[in-house]
Amino acid sequence: MTIKPLLDANAELTSGGAPGEPIVMSSRIRLARNLDGRAFPGWAKKAQRREILSACEKAVAQLPQMQNGTVLRLDDLSELERQVLVERHLISRELSQGEPSAGVIISRDQACSIMINEEDHLRIQVLRTGHGFDDIWKVIEAIDNRLETLLDFAFTAQLGYLTACPTNLGTGMRASVMLHLPGLVMANHMEKVIRAVNQMGMVVRGLFGEGSDATGSIFQISNQQTLGESEQEIIARLEHEAIGSIIEQEKNARALLLESKPEKIRDKIGRAYGILQNGHLLSSAEAMSHLSLLRLGIDCGFIAESWRGPIDRLLIEMQPGHIQLAAHESIESDMRDTARARLLREETRRIPPLDFET
Amino acid sequence: MGESLVCDICGKLATVHLTQIINNQIQKVDLCEECAQQKGVTDPEGFSLADFMAKNIEATAGPDAVAGSSLVCPSCGCTPRDFKRTGRLGCPECYEAFDSLIKPMLKNMHRGDHHTGKVPHELLHRVGLRKAINRLQDQLAHAVEQEKYEDAARYRDELDQLKSQSQPEPPAR
Ligand SMILES: [Zn+2]
Ligand SMILES: [Zn+2]
Numbered sequence: 156m157t158i159k160p161l162l163d164a165n166a167e168l169t170s171g172g173a174p175g176e177p178i179v180m181s182s183r184i185r186l187a188r189n190l191d192g193r194a195f196p197g198w199a200k201k202a203q204r205r206e207i208l209s210a211c212e213k214a215v216a217q218l219p220q221m222q223n224g225t226v227l228r229l230d231d232l233s234e235l236e237r238q239v240l241v242e243r244h245l246i247s248r249e250l251s252q253g254e255p256s257a258g259v260i261i262s263r264d265q266a267c268s269i270m271i272n273e274e275d276h277l278r279i280q281v282l283r284t285g286h287g288f289d290d291i292w293k294v295i296e297a298i299d300n301r302l303e304t305l306l307d308f309a310f311t312a313q314l315g316y317l318t319a320c321p322t323n324l325g326t327g328m329r330a331s332v333m334l335h336l337p338g339l340v341m342a343n344h345m346e347k348v349i350r351a352v353n354q355m356g357m358v359v360r361g362l363f364g365e366g367s368d369a370t371g372s373i374f375q376i377s378n379q380q381t382l383g384e385s386e387q388e389i390i391a392r393l394e395h396e397a398i399g400s401i402i403e404q405e406k407n408a409r410a411l412l413l414e415s416k417p418e419k420i421r422d423k424i425g426r427a428y429g430i431l432q433n434g435h436l437l438s439s440a441e442a443m444s445h446l447s448l449l450r451l452g453i454d455c456g457f458i459a460e461s462w463r464g465p466i467d468r469l470l471i472e473m474q475p476g477h478i479q480l481a482a483h484e485s486i487e488s489d490m491r492d493t494a495r496a497r498l499l500r501e502e503t504r505r506i507p508p509l510d511f512e513t
Numbered sequence: 514m515g516e517s518l519v520c521d522i523c524g525k526l527a528t529v530h531l532t533q534i535i536n537n538q539i540q541k542v543d544l545c546e547e548c549a550q551q552k553g554v555t556d557p558e559g560f561s562l563a564d565f566m567a568k569n570i571e572a573t574a575g576p577d578a579v580a581g582s583s584l585v586c587p588s589c590g591c592t593p594r595d596f597k598r599t600g601r602l603g604c605p606e607c608y609e610a611f612d613s614l615i616k617p618m619l620k621n622m623h624r625g626d627h628h629t630g631k632v633p634h635e636l637l638h639r640v641g642l643r644k645a646i647n648r649l650q651d652q653l654a655h656a657v658e659q660e661k662y663e664d665a666a667r668y669r670d671e672l673d674q675l676k677s678q679s680q681p682e683p684p685a686r
Contacts, residue, residue, distance in 0.1 A: 191605055191640075194589045198603040274601065296631075303633040307640060309605035315628030317605040321615055322622055326630040356624065383625020 158236045161225050161245075162480070166265035167283060168243060168471060175467050177454040178402050179286035180333040180373065183244075184295050184390075187318045187327035188277040188302070191309040195319035196254070196272040204256035204272050211271045214305040215260045220267060220298050229257040238476030244282060249273055267294065274319050275327075277302070284467070286398075288330060288390045315382060325382030330390050332398055337372040337451045338408030339401075341420075345374075348401060356380045357397045370440075371447030371470065376401065413455065421511055424452040431503040436489070437496040442473045449503075457509040469502055520545035586610040642679050646672065 168181065175181065189195060190210070194203055208228075215221055229237060229250065237251040246259050250273045258271040270278040279302075281295045302308075309317040315325035323329070339345050349359040361374035376397055378389045412420055427448035430437075437445075449466050452458040471477065478491045478498070486494065518527040520543060527543035585592050591603025593614055602608065608615060619626040649672045656665040 189605060192588075194604045195601060197599060197601045198589060198591060198595075299631075300633075300635075303636045304639075308633060308636055310633055310636065311608070311628075312632075313627050314608060315630060317608055319601040321602070321618060324619070325623065325628045328630070380623045382619060382623035382628060385630040388629075 158225075158227070158232065158239065161261065161265070162239070164263075164265070166243070168265070168467075175284045175463055176286055178335055178405055179398070180335055180467065181244075181282060181284050182286055182288055182291060182330075182332045183280060183282040184288060184291045184328060184330045185278055185280035186295060186299055187275040187316065187323045187329075188279065188299070188306075189309045189317055189319070190276050191307045193276065195274075196257075196276060197274065197319055199272075201255060204254070207276055208256045208258050208271050211269075211277055211306070212258060212260070214302055215269050215271075217305060218298055218301055220294065220301075221260055221262050221269070223263045224267075225261045225263075227259050227261070229253070229259070230255060235476055235479055239480050242474040242476045243471060246270055247273060247278070250278075267298065269298075275323070277306075286332065288394065292386070292390065322379075323381050326384075326386050326389065328381055328386050328389060329377050330393055331375050331377035332393075334374050334376060334398070334401060334405070335372060335447065335450055336374055336401070336405050337447055338405045338412060340372040341412055342408040344404070344408060348404060352376060352397050352401070353379075355392065355396050357393060371443035371450075373443075373447065373470075409451075409454070420451075420455070421457075424448045424455070424457060425509060425511075428452070428503070428506070428509055431499045432506075433500065434496045435500075436492045437473075437499060438492055439473060439475055439495065442495055442499060443470065446470050446473070446499075449506075452509060457511055458506060462506055465502065469499065473499060518543040520548050522548040584611055584614070639679075642675060646675050646679065649675065 190207060193199065193207055196204060196207070199207065212226065216226075227240075229246075232240075237246070237253075240246045240259070241248055241251050243265075245261055245265065245268045247270065250257050250259065250270050254272065256272055259268055260271075261268045266283055267279070267281045270280075279295060279298055281291045281298075283291055311317065316327040318324050318327055336345065336348075339348055352359050356379050358377050358379045359374050360377070361370050376393070378393050381389070384392070427445035431442075431445050431449065446466055446469055449458060450463070450470075453460060453463050453466070472481075473495050475488075475491055478495050479486055481498070482490075482494050519525065520527045523545060525545040525547070528546050529544045529549040586603055586607045587610065588606035589603035591607050591610075593611060596602055596607070596611065596614075602611070616626065649668050653665055653668040653672060656662075656668060
């Protein structure tokens, strides 16, 4: 199994990084870069894609940040292995979907991954648990600066970095945070928040079913526009106009719910705890929703802070690809639900009874 | 809400309902579990509703922008029709070839129509130097051909100077 060592290693998201924070689960920046004079991956012929892959791999191999990293060619990976990499946010869904000569290089701590022949020739991403773009920007800028000396990027003074899709033009930068927003979901305020955020030129992505909470109230907020502002301006606006205000609103929504309907919140969290410890059939949507409530339980002080790391890890490891990989085979959906419930029983069994007195 | 919904892709019963805002409009998509899995809606980064919607260049660049266009990118052969179909350009030079189409789109899409962010100075210097060297080499060859040896000597000196500043060819080319 090619990716086995990767999964066993300490990774930023699952164990290596600092523990996450309430509300802000992780932050990420990605840069899109392309080689001048070469067709973009979607338009390039097979032979051209191959050349681009090896040219980019060679350059990336020289980055000090990527020493002892893992070099993977998607052609060599099974469908299941690709899915697991997507679930761990190491590659995008697009890269996983099987165009030939696509590759990824993942840094040793798995905080940085560089995709080759995705929509653009290079997609550089740095991801960290918790909140904060400053460190991430420093790391990604250093990588970009070094690559710039090794590769001829397509760049013009007028349009900046040229990308396959004009929506990424200019800085080629997408900065995003994963936010855990159960308060706003329960208070039915997400649609309002999404509207407001969109007015600022930011995007909110995430699932929210009608009434049900199928995604664990996890949303990704990112900049939509990439041209006409500097990287620092984009980050500052995302930070101060969108993220800051959403965090504030989430805190208010939680405070209000805890004050007006304390039993309802405790009941939800208590039930989630009971089901995770005792359930025998859990779909990924249901597991996601219960784990999300346990995360909220930590923020409310019902569960010790030390459980945040394990719960965030379970949010990743209970996804279908991870469950199947752990089972060493591709298993049917209902078998997965059984295996998932078993994993969650074992992992959550050690969480002490909820402390509702705090 | 409440109506029985079918999957927008395959028509089976939809169990996943997704809402995103694209260009200030709330767009809803209903998917069955299979298609949701396939489209990666559980992975927020990987999914964009924009992929579901026809790429609409006409709206910004005028109704004839695509149909009446005879534009072709000289470098990669991509046409505005290809761009509309895929939402992606063929190569970096397409931006120059389709300038008249893309410019009007940028104003709606972004906060401005020119780059104010990071500039790759080392890269621009390196590429500029390489172009200058190529130009001088052409001039030198031309001068030799015309037997203008004084000019040729001057070009050679300039060339030597530029080459001393330049690094070996980058590995990517
Ligand atoms: Zn379907
Ligand atoms: Zn082109």
